[in-house]
Structure formats: structure tokens, C-alpha cells
Amino acid sequence: MNSTLPLAERYARFRDDVFSGLDESPPLAGFAEPMTELHLQSLWFAGEFGSEFQGTNGERIQIRDFGEWNAGAGPDFRNCTVLINGETVSGDIELDPDVRDWERHQHGANEAYNQVVLHLFVDQPSSDRFFTRTSEHREVPQVKLDPALLVDGLARHRMPAPARLGRCSTPLRQMSEAAVQSLLEASAQYRLQRKSQRLHRVVAAHGREQAIYQTLAQTLGYSSNQRPFLLLAQRLPVRRLAGMEPVQREALLFGVAGFLDATPYDEARDETRVYLRQLWERWWKHRSEFTRWTERGYEMKWNLKSLRPGNHPQRRLGALAAMLAAWSRVSSPLKQAAAWNRDSWTTSLTSLLHDYWSLHYTLHSDAAKRPIALIGETRVQEMMANVVYPLLMPERPALWSEYLELPALLDNQKVRRAVLRLFGDSPLAAAFQKKLHHHQGLLQVYEDFCLEDHSACDDCPFPERLAQWQ
Ligand code: SF4
Structure with a gap:
């Protein structure tokens, strides 16, 4: 615990730690996955919630500069620039899981928080309205962060689908190879566009160089x-x-x-x-x-x-x-x-x-x-799939043909499971695992349909819809 913090703030953090368990906080409203304050701050700082919001008083709020993530005591983000109803203000931003954390942590009585120009939170009580005020009694504009703003929602922790042949394997075998190819190409392109949106949000928040650096760094973390x-x-x-x-x-x-x-x-x-x-x-x-x-x-x-x-x-x-x-x-x-x-x-x-x-x-x-x-080469391929092509494709769409030629990465358990469920031991399994976009397309179908299905394939709409793809 940081000994330079005011005592009350230290105690408040200590108390929160004790009650929130060692590793994880309970799920916050709208998030399926347990979410720590640190993770929330990381998502915000990566620009994943976007940069334009409506304040709780109806203000138009635009983040011009996400500032610096504070490594010491005091507000979470320093030296930020925010446009509020067209007026530029500079100062700090505080992000709390719950709007009441501002008072629980005694920020309202702490001069170190007097430069806060925006208070972000995810949760609030349904009945009462809580305002954010500094020790100088200045009201701080608030933004309630909506998990729905995240491009992909939050990557939810979902149980893997059972490793067995799925109902869609029959119509897939009846399709021509060209039709299966176009299906996987389309789902891979959809996946790439989603990655591209996320990456360009980071570019908008922190500039291109930082976006390149932090997404390349992420790929070095493997899964x-x-x-x-x-x-x-x-x-x-x-x-x-x-x-x-x-x-x-x-x-x-x-x-x-x-x-x-x-x-x-x-x-x-x-x-x-x-x-x-x-x-x-x-x-x-x-x-x-x-x-x-x-x-x-x-x-x-x-x-x-x-x-x-x-x-x-x-x-x-x-x-x-x-x-x-x-x-x-x-x-x-x-x-x-x-x-x-x-x-x-x-x-x-x-x-x-x-x-x-x-x-x-x-x-x-x-x-x-x-x-x-x-x-190694595999890591470079991973960087191309997750950073290079998502970054460059919107600016140079012709790179799509280069992307289609990239060989498949080493498979992983998710890919193997998707192949087993969709293709089983049919010749399609070998034919559609050669290229990176095959894997990416399979993963997209697996995540969109298999992981959302709770009926052992019975209620999954994918097999019937495949007729439209022919
Ligand atoms: S859940 Fe749907 S997509 Fe997945 S294997 Fe079953 S039928 Fe196929």
C-alpha cells in the first residue's frame, strides 16, 4: 500500500481491497466478466470506450487528450484535455467503478483532486443521484461509461463448446468448396474489421506510434x-x-x-x-x-x-x-x-x-x-494478423489479397474445436486450415454461434442459414 497517500485514502483502499477479495472484483453492471478497477482503467486509457460521450447533465464531452496514467498518488489520469460543450478544459480524470467511490475514498475532501475535470464511473445506485464535488465545492462533470460502447463488448469468459461434431457439419459438407471458401473469407474479413476498429480507436486516443507499440507488445504476451x-x-x-x-x-x-x-x-x-x-x-x-x-x-x-x-x-x-x-x-x-x-x-x-x-x-x-x-516467423505472422493488417487495411484495401495468402499460424485449442464441430473428419477439415484467414474465419463462426449456443446445436440458426450462402 502506497505510504504517501493521505491516511484516509490509504485506509479506504485497504478496506476496498479486503472486501473485494484478493484478485477479482465482482462483475460490474453490464460486464459479464469480473472486472478490476485496474482493468477498467486500462480499457479507458486504450480508448476502448471511444472518445465522445454525453455527460450526466447532458453535456457534450469529447476527450482530446487521454493524458498520462498516473503512477503515484492522486487522480488516475493527469494532464488530460477535454472539450465540454465546445469549451476546452485541461486537468485530471478520475475513474471509479462506482460513482460513490469518490466520497468513499474521500476525494471530495482531498486537494490533490481539485484539478479533476471529469469523473468517470460504471455503476450508480438506481434511486439516488450522486454528484461529484471537489474540496473547493466545484461540481465535476460526470460520464457514466457504458460497457456497450466497447467494440466487442468485453471479451467474455465463456465455456468452450463441447468437442463433438455439430449439426452444421451436414449442410457444410453439401456446400461447394467455393461456397465454404467464400463463407470463411467473409467471416475472416468481418473479424479483421473488428480488430481494425479497435486498433484505430487506440490510434485516435494515443496516436499511431503508441498504438503500434502497445499492440505489438500485446502480441508478445501470447494468449x-x-x-x-x-x-x-x-x-x-x-x-x-x-x-x-x-x-x-x-x-x-x-x-x-x-x-x-x-x-x-x-x-x-x-x-x-x-x-x-x-x-x-x-x-x-x-x-x-x-x-x-x-x-x-x-x-x-x-x-x-x-x-x-x-x-x-x-x-x-x-x-x-x-x-x-x-x-x-x-x-x-x-x-x-x-x-x-x-x-x-x-x-x-x-x-x-x-x-x-x-x-x-x-x-x-x-x-x-x-x-x-x-x-520467430510465427510471432511475426501473429503480429501481421493482429496489428499490421488491421492497421493498414483501411488505408490500403488492396492488401486484402496479400492477407489471403498468409499461411495459417499454428493451430490452438479453439481452432481445433471449431474444425471438429464444423467439419469433423470430412476433407473440408484439411482444405480449410491452410491459410490464416481460414483459421480467423473459423474462429469467428465458433465465437458467434458455437459459444452462444446452449442447446447442443438444436436451436442454433447457423445450419439453416447456410442455405442462403450457397
Ligand atoms: S452451435 Fe451452430 S455453428 Fe456451432 S457446431 Fe452447432 S450448429 Fe454448428
Whole structure:
């Protein structure tokens, strides 16, 4: 708990922590998934709720600058610019799960909150109206965030559909291959457009360079650590890191990630000690700046279960550091769609090297005998699917034909399940797993129909609707 906070605020946070459980808060209205305050703030800061709102008093509110996510005591976001009914105001933004948290946390009596120009919340009591006032008795405009504003709602945690052949497999077998191809191409294009909308919201909120950086960072988290990589990229924006000395940058990345505090220097191997010493010499000077991020509920939570050594987040963070060291080469082809060249970008990524991380899986492992690729071809494909094409396609639609040629990524459990349910052991299963867009199209159908179905296929409308696709 941050000892620089006023006592009452410290206690309020402590109390909330105690009652909200160790890891997760109960679901908030409109969200199917348990939502922590940290996750809400991350979604807001990523621009996922959009940038134009109506205030609770009917004001027209537009976010011009999302500011900086505050790493210390005080309001959540500093130095923001907001247009309220056409008038530009600059100041801080506070985001709370419940409108009453403002008073529960005593922000209304705390001068540190006097510069707040906007109070965001998700929940409010149905009966009473709660106003937000500063210690100077200034009323603060409020916005109630609606989960429906999120492009895809919130990725809901849904149980996987059973691994068995589905009712749609019969009409799919009766369709021509050309019809199945066009179905999957269409659902893949729909999926790509949704990714594109989300990504361009981040561009609108934080600029293109930050959007590129934070979405590439997310792909380095694989499926289990995307969120901590996003948080890290939000806490350490590219404009802060890009011009730094590499070792200084790595000190911040590994320090804010929590890996330096968690790695005992005395037990480290020789070459790791040399590396750690360089990072620690720089990190301790900045550590106090990031105290908020070490509070319970705000610290980075890495998922280290069942990871292959090459996917350990420490090694992935080493890859991010190497990417940032070659940032101009990595980001320039993505800044203008006309500059994009798939082969040269792939080479730029797969040839990245790092003195320490090209030879180590973690800060605890022995050195490898030979360098190991920091970013392999599969990871580059993943970046293309989730960052490059969603970013560039609206500006250069002709890239769609290039996208259609991308080979399939390694499959995962979700893809395997979708294939089994839709195709079973028919020849379609092999024919429609060769390209990336096949997988993406299958995943979209699986998520739209299989995960929404609770009738063992009986009430699913997909099989009957397939006749319209012929
Ligand atoms: S739920 Fe619908 S789409 Fe999924 S396998 Fe069953 S019939 Fe097919």
C-alpha cells in the first residue's frame, strides 16, 4: 500500500481491497466478466470506450487528450484535455467503478483532486443521484461509461463448446468448396474489421506510434500474458522509451514489470549478475516514481503456468527491448500504408538480437550454447494478423489479397474445436486450415454461434442459414 497517500485514502483502499477479495472484483453492471478497477482503467486509457460521450447533465464531452496514467498518488489520469460543450478544459480524470467511490475514498475532501475535470464511473445506485464535488465545492462533470460502447463488448469468459461434431457439419459438407471458401473469407474479413476498429480507436486516443507499440507488445504476451504487456506499454509509453539509452529503457521495462524485485541478485549466474547490476543501478533511481504500480491490485500479474521456456514473459520482454532498440526500422513501415513491405518487415523482426536475451530464456536460466531467435516467423505472422493488417487495411484495401495468402499460424485449442464441430473428419477439415484467414474465419463462426449456443446445436440458426450462402 502506497505510504504517501493521505491516511484516509490509504485506509479506504485497504478496506476496498479486503472486501473485494484478493484478485477479482465482482462483475460490474453490464460486464459479464469480473472486472478490476485496474482493468477498467486500462480499457479507458486504450480508448476502448471511444472518445465522445454525453455527460450526466447532458453535456457534450469529447476527450482530446487521454493524458498520462498516473503512477503515484492522486487522480488516475493527469494532464488530460477535454472539450465540454465546445469549451476546452485541461486537468485530471478520475475513474471509479462506482460513482460513490469518490466520497468513499474521500476525494471530495482531498486537494490533490481539485484539478479533476471529469469523473468517470460504471455503476450508480438506481434511486439516488450522486454528484461529484471537489474540496473547493466545484461540481465535476460526470460520464457514466457504458460497457456497450466497447467494440466487442468485453471479451467474455465463456465455456468452450463441447468437442463433438455439430449439426452444421451436414449442410457444410453439401456446400461447394467455393461456397465454404467464400463463407470463411467473409467471416475472416468481418473479424479483421473488428480488430481494425479497435486498433484505430487506440490510434485516435494515443496516436499511431503508441498504438503500434502497445499492440505489438500485446502480441508478445501470447494468449496468457497479453494484459500485463498492454499494461506495461500503457505505463511506459513509447514516447518516453524511444529516445533512451537501451540499458536505461530495459531498467524501466524490467523494473515496472516487477522482474527486478523478484530476482535475487546473489543467486543469479555470473553473466546474469552483470546484466542485473546494470539494470539495478538505473532502476533504483526511478523506483519511487512507480510506487502505485506495486500496490495490491495495481501490480503486474504475470501468468507463468504451463509456459514453454521460449514464451516466458521475461524473454518476451527482452524481445520488446530489442524491438525498441530498432524502433525506427520496426515502426516506419507501419506509419504509412504505402511504405509496407511484408518481406523486409519480416526480416527486420526475425533478425533482432540482444546481448543477453538472445542467449537466455529467463533471468534464472543458464546461457544457451547458440543464440535463439528472439522473434520467430510465427510471432511475426501473429503480429501481421493482429496489428499490421488491421492497421493498414483501411488505408490500403488492396492488401486484402496479400492477407489471403498468409499461411495459417499454428493451430490452438479453439481452432481445433471449431474444425471438429464444423467439419469433423470430412476433407473440408484439411482444405480449410491452410491459410490464416481460414483459421480467423473459423474462429469467428465458433465465437458467434458455437459459444452462444446452449442447446447442443438444436436451436442454433447457423445450419439453416447456410442455405442462403450457397
Ligand atoms: S452451435 Fe451452430 S455453428 Fe456451432 S457446431 Fe452447432 S450448429 Fe454448428
